[in-house]
Amino acid sequence: MDAKGMECVAGELVYFYLIRLGHKILLREYECARGQVDFISKQGGALVFTEVLVGKEKGAGRLEAIAKYYLSRYGINEVPTRFEIVRVVFKDGAEPTFTTEVAK
Numbered sequence: 001m002d003a004k005g006m007e008c009v010a011g012e013l014v015y016f017y018l019i020r021l022g023h024k025i026l027l028r029e030y031e032c033a034r035g036q037v038d039f040i041s042k043q044g045g046a047l048v049f050t051e052v053l054v055g056k057e058k059g060a061g062r063l064e065a066i067a068k069y070y071l072s073r074y075g076i077n078e079v080p081t082r083f084e085i086v087r088v089v090f091k092d093g094a095e096p097t098f099t100t101e102v103a104k
Helices: 003-020 063-073
Strands: 024-032 035-043 048-053 081-091 097-102
Touching: 003 024, 003 035, 003 048, 003 081, 003 097, 024 063, 035 063, 048 063, 063 081
Parallel strands: 048 081
Antiparallel strands: 024 035, 035 048, 081 097
């Protein structure tokens, strides 16, 4: 599978992973002037901005800017926000593994 295919599969897997963790998915692949984020969800009263990365891929440096834009655009105030990176690792012959880290 090529890199683009892996990203697509990872996005689908993370969708179900987040639901299992109790997230209510609000938006997928939200795009704005500040960039794109894979998921915006609610979990435990917090608004969560989640970026999906595959393997050792780097990224997610723009989550805070996207969140500020989203909150301002939709007039959302005083809601706790969290930024997460879900990393998916594919290994030959094994189930994919998921690692969730809080983005800074």
